[in-house]
Amino acid sequence: MxxxxxxxxxxxxxxxxxxxxxxxxxxxxxxxxSGGYPPYDIEILDENKYAITIAVAGFEQDELDIQTEKGVLTVRGRKADSDQERNFLHQGIAYRAFERKFNLADYVEVIDANMNNGLLTINLVKEIPEAMKPKKISIGKSEAKTIEHQSDKSEQAA
Structure with a gap:
């Protein structure tokens, strides 16, 4: 290692x-x-917009859980127990539980999530607060000023 x-x-x-x-x-x-299950894509949509698409074929929306905590996006899938017993000649579709974690950069937030044709798409945006954005500082012209010491004034008065 x-x-x-x-x-x-x-x-x-x-x-x-x-x-x-x-x-x-x-x-x-x-x-x-865990061998890359389930497969996923991370896509840049725009300068500050991203999407994570995860292949979740066979999962229903209520069998998926999406959470963010301390800069980590966690997606979990757990199949509900089925009362129907099935006899497979070949089972190639993985219905196993999974957990995928994605570390998010500062100021990246999840906007929403959609599921279509077995693909879960999570949309993210990077919103930098105004206080953190670059600011243009103008340079003013200063005039030279004479500063008199208090001791200079007392000598002149005497």
Whole structure:
């Protein structure tokens, strides 16, 4: 197992601890991945708009759960127990439970989710607060002013 040492990042930077933790958990998660089930796409729709599409064939809307917490989008699917017993000659459609996690950048929020033809699409937008947006600072012309010391005034009065 190749392990990347992120300690130099912690030693030489301030405020990037979330990034380092994200890298560390992503590298660990790749090794523990469940084989890529269910498959998904991440798409850029516009400068600040994204979509995640997950293939959830065989799942109903009420068997899916979508949550965001602390910058992580989690999508879970769990098939409801069926009373109908079926005898398969071949079963190639996976109805197994799943959990997919996506780390969201700062200010990325889920707008909505839609399901169509076995594809779950989650729409996201990056909305940077006004206080965080770049601002143009105008430069004014200052006039040179003479500042007199209190001691200079007292000498002149004497």
């Amino acid at each position: 190749n392990r990347i040492d992120l300690s130099p990042l912690y030693r030489s930077s301030v405020g990037f601890d979330r990034l380092a933790s994200l890298l560390d958990s992503t590298l660990r998660g790749e090794q523990n991945s």
